[in-house]
Amino acid sequence: MTETKYPNAALPAMEVIEKIDAGPVVPAHSLPEVPVDHPVMQQWLALGEGLLDRLAQAIWGRGVHPARTVVVLPFAHLRPLAARLWAQRFPDGFAPRFETSMSWSTSLSPWSAGPTDIAFDAALDSLTAQAMLEQVGLGEQSAALTVLLVQVAHQIGPLAAAVPAERRGQWAVAARAAVVLGMDSTALAWEAAVGQVAVEWAAVSTYASDVLLSPQTSTTTDAVLVVQGLALDPIAAGLLEAWRGKAEVIPFSAPNELAPADVTAKPKQRAHLGTQLHSCLDAEDEAQRAAACLIRHIADGRFPVALVSSDRALTRRVRAMLEASEVQIRDETGWKLSTSHGAAQVMALLRACAWNASTDDVLAWLKGAPTYARMASEVEALARREQLRDWRKFSACSALKKQAHLLVAHSGIEQQRARFKGVRPLQAWLAELRLALQESGIWDTLQPDNIDSETAKHSLIEVLRLSSPSTPEWDALQTDALWAGHRFDLAGFTTWVNQTFEGASASPAYPALEQVVILPMSQMMGRPFAALVMAGCDEVRLNPSTDPPGNWTAAQREALGLPSREQLEEQSRWAWLGALATPSCDVLWRTSDDAGETLQPSVLVQLLQLDIAMSGAPEMASACEDPRSVRHVPAQPVARPMPIGADVLPAQLSASAYEDLRTCPYRFFAMRQLGLQASDELDAEVDKRDFGLWLHEVLKRFHEGLQIEPTSDRARRTTMLQAASEHSTLSMGLSEGEFLPFAAAWPAVREHYLDWCETHDRTNARFASAETSHTQNLGPITLVGRIDRIDTLPDGSHWVMDYKTEPMAKTQARIKDPFEDTQIAFYAALLPDDTLDAAYVNISERDATRTVPQADIVQARDALLEAILEDMTQIQSGAALPALGEGMACDYCKARGLCRKDFWEAP
Numbered sequence: 001m002t003e004t005k006y007p008n009a010a011l012p013a014m015e016v017i018e019k020i021d022a023g024p025v026v027p028a029h030s031l032p033e034v035p036v037d038h039p040v041m042q043q044w045l046a047l048g049e050g051l052l053d054r055l056a057q058a059i060w061g062r063g064v065h066p067a068r069t070v071v072v073l074p075f076a077h078l079r080p081l082a083a084r085l086w087a088q089r090f091p092d093g094f095a096p097r098f099e100t101s102m103s104w105s106t107s108l109s110p111w112s113a114g115p116t117d118i119a120f121d122a123a124l125d126s127l128t129a130q131a132m133l134e135q136v137g138l139g140e141q142s143a144a145l146t147v148l149l150v151q152v153a154h155q156i157g158p159l160a161a162a163v164p165a166e167r168r169g170q171w172a173v174a175a176r177a178a179v180v181l182g183m184d185s186t187a188l189a190w191e192a193a194v195g196q197v198a199v200e201w202a203a204v205s206t207y208a209s210d211v212l213l214s215p216q217t218s219t220t221t222d223a224v225l226v227v228q229g230l231a232l233d234p235i236a237a238g239l240l241e242a243w244r245g246k247a248e249v250i251p252f253s254a255p256n257e258l259a260p261a262d263v264t265a266k267p268k269q270r271a272h273l274g275t276q277l278h279s280c281l282d283a284e285d286e287a288q289r290a291a292a293c294l295i296r297h298i299a300d301g302r303f304p305v306a307l308v309s310s311d312r313a314l315t316r317r318v319r320a321m322l323e324a325s326e327v328q329i330r331d332e333t334g335w336k337l338s339t340s341h342g343a344a345q346v347m348a349l350l351r352a353c354a355w356n357a358s359t360d361d362v363l364a365w366l367k368g369a370p371t372y373a374r375m376a377s378e379v380e381a382l383a384r385r386e387q388l389r390d391w392r393k394f395s396a397c398s399a400l401k402k403q404a405h406l407l408v409a410h411s412g413i414e415q416q417r418a419r420f421k422g423v424r425p426l427q428a429w430l431a432e433l434r435l436a437l438q439e440s441g442i443w444d445t446l447q448p449d450n451i452d453s454e455t456a457k458h459s460l461i462e463v464l465r466l467s468s469p470s471t472p473e474w475d476a477l478q479t480d481a482l483w484a485g486h487r488f489d490l491a492g493f494t495t496w497v498n499q500t501f502e503g504a505s506a507s508p509a510y511p512a513l514e515q516v517v518i519l520p521m522s523q524m525m526g527r528p529f530a531a532l533v534m535a536g537c538d539e540v541r542l543n544p545s546t547d548p549p550g551n552w553t554a555a556q557r558e559a560l561g562l563p564s565r566e567q568l569e570e571q572s573r574w575a576w577l578g579a580l581a582t583p584s585c586d587v588l589w590r591t592s593d594d595a596g597e598t599l600q601p602s603v604l605v606q607l608l609q610l611d612i613a614m615s616g617a618p619e620m621a622s623a624c625e626d627p628r629s630v631r632h633v634p635a636q637p638v639a640r641p642m643p644i645g646a647d648v649l650p651a652q653l654s655a656s657a658y659e660d661l662r663t664c665p666y667r668f669f670a671m672r673q674l675g676l677q678a679s680d681e682l683d684a685e686v687d688k689r690d691f692g693l694w695l696h697e698v699l700k701r702f703h704e705g706l707q708i709e710p711t712s713d714r715a716r717r718t719t720m721l722q723a724a725s726e727h728s729t730l731s732m733g734l735s736e737g738e739f740l741p742f743a744a745a746w747p748a749v750r751e752h753y754l755d756w757c758e759t760h761d762r763t764n765a766r767f768a769s770a771e772t773s774h775t776q777n778l779g780p781i782t783l784v785g786r787i788d789r790i791d792t793l794p795d796g797s798h799w800v801m802d803y804k805t806e807p808m809a810k811t812q813a814r815i816k817d818p819f820e821d822t823q824i825a826f827y828a829a830l831l832p833d834d835t836l837d838a839a840y841v842n843i844s845e846r847d848a849t850r851t852v853p854q855a856d857i858v859q860a861r862d863a864l865l866e867a868i869l870e871d872m873t874q875i876q877s878g879a880a881l882p883a884l885g886e887g888m889a890c891d892y893c894k895a896r897g898l899c900r901k902d903f904w905e906a907p
Contacts, residue, residue, distance in 0.1 A: 039581040040528040043253050044085050051526075052082075052089045054250055055225055059096065064222035069096040072236060074229035074252075076100050077332070078526050096225070101209055101235040108217060111208035112473040115480040118157040118205045122503020123463060124477070125150045126496060127426070131482035132197050138190070145194055147499065148551075152198040155550050159561055161207035162238030164214070172203035178559035191551060209235050213242040225250050229525055230571040231563065252526060275580060276624040277609065278588040279601070286590045287317040290535040292627040293586040294318070294516055295325060302530040302584055303515045304330075311536040315518060318535065322516060330514035332523065334507030342446045342460045343501045344368070349436060350494040353420035355392070359383045359682050362391045362413070370441030375409045382406065389682050389733075416440065420490050427478055429493045434466045463504045464497065522575045524582070532582040538589040542602035544572040576604050586627075637905040641666055641898075642880040648673040649876050652784045653868065655826035661871060662822060664885035670895040678894055690734070691742045692805050695749075695843065696788060697728040699803065700770040703789070707767055714754065721750055745845040756841070756849035765791040765799055774830035779869050780876065785830050793837065800827050800838040800857075811842045811852050818860035825860040834858075 036045060044051050059069050073079060082098040097104075105111065113119030116128065129149040133142040156175065163171045179195030211217060212235070224247040226236045232249065240247045278293070280286035290307070297305040309315045312335055322329055337343050345368045351357060352365035363383070366376040382388075386397055395414075400406055416439065419432050437443040446460050461467050465474050478484055488496070517529070524532070536542060548557065548565050557564055563571075579585070587608070589601045600606075643666065650657070650672055661668035670676050701724035711717060725746060729739060736743070768790045776783040789801040802824055804811050814821050824838045839853040854860070875881070883899040890896055 038528045038583065040526060043526065044082075045089055050089075051227070051250070051252055052086055055096070055227075056090065058225055058248055058250060059223065062223050066094040066096045068220070068222040070104060070221050070224050071096045071098050072104065072224060072226045072239065073098055073100055074227060074233070074525070075523050076103060077523065079103070081527070101212060101233075101239070105208045105211050109211045111206075111211075113477075114206060115477060115482060115484075116201070116204050117207075118153050118201060120154060120157065122150065123465065123496075123500040124481075125153065126499045126503070127483040127486075128201070128481065129153065131486060132201060134486075135482070136193065136197055138193060141190060143495070145190060148191075149194050149198060149201075150499075150503070152194055152550065153201050155552075155562065156198055156560060157202050157205065157207070158234045160202035160205065161209045162234035162241075164238075164242055165206070165210055168203055172199055175199045175202070175560060178556055181555045181559060182553050209238070213238055218243065218246065222246065223248070227252055230522060230574050231567070234561070274583050275585040275587060275608070275612075277605070278586060278624060278627075280588055280590045282590050282592050283311075283314060283594065284317070286535055286588050287314055287321070289627060290314070290318045290533055290586075290588055291321040293533045293588070294322060295327070296627050297531040297533070297584065298327065298515050304517050304529055305515070305531040305533060306524060306527075306529040306579075306582070307516055307518045307533050307535070308521045308524065308579065309518075309535040309541075310520075311541050314536055319518070328511040328513060328515045329508075330510045330517045331507050332517065332519040334505040336502060337460060337463060337504040337506045338498070338501035340460070340506050345442050345445070346433070346437070346460070346464075347494075347498065347501070349433075349440065349442065350420070350490070350497060352391075353417045353436075354490060354494075355421075357391045357417075359388050359391045359394070363682075365440075366413070368442065370445075372409070372413065372440065375406065378403075378406060379409070383682055384679050387682070423487045423489050425478075425485075425487055426483070426493070426496075429488060430464065430466055433464075433497075434468070437466075460501075460506075463500055521579050522571070524575070524579050529582050531584040531586075532579055533586045533588070534579065535588045536590075537587050537602045537605050538591075538599045539602055540593070540599060542589075542604060544576070544602070544604055545569045573604065580608070638900050638903050640882060640904050641900075642882050643669050644878050645669045645673045645875050645881050646878045649872065650781060652782045653778075653872075654783075655785050655823045658826060658868060659822045663889045664883055664893070664895075665881035666883035666899050667885065667893060667895045669881040670898050676895070676898070688805070692803075694728055694732060694734065694739075694742070695805060696771060696803060697732065698725045699753075699789070701727060703767045703770055712761070714758075717754055717757065718750070721754065725750070748845045749843060752845070752847070752849045753843060756851070760851070764794045768792045768798070776830050776832070778829075778865060779872060781868075781872055783826070783830055783868075785827055787827050787830065789841075790831075798831060798833055798836045800824065800831065800836060802827060802838075802840050804840050804842050805844070806842070808842050808844065808847060808850065808852075811840050814840065815852060815854050818854055818856045819863050821854060821860065822864065824854050825857065825864040828857050828861040829865055 035041065042050065045053075047053060055071060059066055071082070073082060079098045079100065083095065086095045086098075099107070113121065113124055119125055119128075126146055129146045130142045133139060133145055133149065138145060156179075159175075160168055160171060176196065176199050179199055180192050183189075183192035183195070224239055224243050226232070226239055226247060226249050228236070228249050228251045236249075240249065278286075278289050280289055290309075294305055294307060297303060307315070307318065309318075312333075315333070316335075319329060319331070338347075345365075348361070348365040348368055352362040354361070363376060363380050366372040366379060382397070382399060382403075383394075386399055388394055388397060394400060394410060400410060416436055419436060424432075434443070437446065521534070545565065546568075548563065548568055550562075552560070552562060554564060556562075587605060589599070589605060591599055593599055601609075645668075657668065657672045660672060698721070702721045705720050705724065706717070709720075711720075729736075769787075770789045771786060772790065773784070773786050787800060788803045791799040791801065793799055814824070818825070824840065828836060828838050835858060837853065838857040839851050841849065842852055843849050883901060885893060885901075890901060896902075
């Protein structure tokens, strides 16, 4: 039950807001009665026109006993409040039974789904839907159509449930015609077939509400009063038809009040002087302001306060800030079970057991499995060191065989994965899953007592039917259901588990005394909240005229009896007006989305702003002050780092390492001397760097082959270069799909390069070697490098070449100043030659391949060697290595977070 509570002592509002991140802010609770002048309480208790008085008049007017009267409420949350307020309004005498259609049917006859019933349970209905699709010849399309069929069945199922079982056949005749209206096109054949299957499924199903429509129930009940909310749901309409003279609709609000007596009436926007408008910059700003508003209401004694938002990401962010302040929260919206930690662990296990599982998939399972968590880091280190992207390559890894403990662990992991091979019935898969969860240590974390904030209305174990022993109803379905004989492979079983998680909801346990209640706007009706915070009121998240659920056309919706777009819009507007009746309201919206695009407030907010401006309080139509308090945090800049690297002088120096030293000494210290490197992704997409590595390997193979079998024939060279590309792709383990973008550009690159080869041959330079490693001792260090290509000139000297797949402008910029070009001069220094030439070879898919020679390479090499000696001597002598990078050097620097350049003291 939700009541307005006023604490005896509350913290000052600003003090509370300051403590959002600082600590608990839970004021003392006290439980006075709800003020009778609350607008919602007036809807319940107003003399003559209040809901309770109108219910009493209907009971007494019919001359029936209250105890033999059932009042059907639109929401379960209203039942305890209605019972308490009836006792308060009519303390003497009997009270009617306050029920919802679901609670009433459950009390009369507990129901469980039969073999062909729509269970409104994703786990069961996805199985039945797949079996039905196979029976009608759509088995090959079942993977794509199963989810659609379940969605359609869940939309028309309530319509069938509102019809008594003996007249459901007549309903099916009309529904069969309705679902194919306008579906004559062959492009819509599958959608039409799904609609027809859904109608037959709904027609043969039994429903929990069938007992309410049966004549036997009327013998124990003299009257049924259906309280109409924003709309009359199908079951309520069915009760009116089935009970005829014994049933009556009672609008929640009397005529001329907020809630409509006629849902076709047009709601009019009304100004509300207790409403504050908050225009926020972005999602994070909106979440912080919403949390501040909620805490301010609590501090001022206005609670429980309702939080309404259709943006679950925003709601979770607000919830996290409230929980940090120990605010008591009741979440009635919940979230998909698929987003819970437990569901992620189960899905990680199933993905890890696929035959083609990536190493990342297996590591995701190992890290979350207590049995393997200790060794997961060692397995990951080995995988990254050996770049084992595919798990199946682990068994052939020589480094694995040298570590006995990892070899044993790998064997145990493979035994677990081997269990999930083959094809078997669902129950056998569930048994294997349960055993694997237990042996990997995940099972205990899935138990309800260990889920903490992830506590579900239906726990994960129950949703998947993993509990032991199983229920009699589940056992019966194993033999009687349409899908009982179906056998799944691992991919099919994984799909079913994922669909089950997507269709199930989870929510935390309700606290005894809530301060914040998270709920949909439509369920605020009849609940006396002290305050309301509505977040996400922008044009995207609060659009009153969104497309109705499902793929139905307007004609189909009308023929089936589904609400039209216009009716749903009117209901949204009435819900909005009802929410604004709360004594204190905060309306928040963001003015930009995650991509930085501008967002307007919802049309409902704009109408509210207009109404407020026209009501004589134009200042209220603009955004109010920020509810957060301003905290002045003194700047604490850090000094520019000046490390000394004398004790970690590198034994070897590469061209890229020395380039780091010249660009930024601190980067050289952090990444080259200390060896701090970011771990490469195991499953990264093929990028430009991979293309460059692949191209180097292709050209190496091509020229080595051409050296063995010289030819000047263009066709023969084309064949040899193409063969080299295919061998390189295979040896590097690049799949055809992921390499497709570069493969599409390869023919042009190949032809441009062969054109260059013909031109280069006329220089009489001859290929000598490719991708060869070289070293050269220089004082206390050794220069190391891998030269892309070395040619021999007619005079016997060498020509050092370096391939570049970058834009030509960048390559030309390298040669502008030979003494600033580190790379080609460094490669020249690796050779003992006194004289040599050097050049870059720019290879492009759009333009011709070109040679870009570096002039004065000998002088540049000698100057580079002197600079290296001098720099290494200074480092060895204790010279500081400050962060000197600027511009582009810092924009993508991996050490930027270490030097903390953004936090330095101002010069």
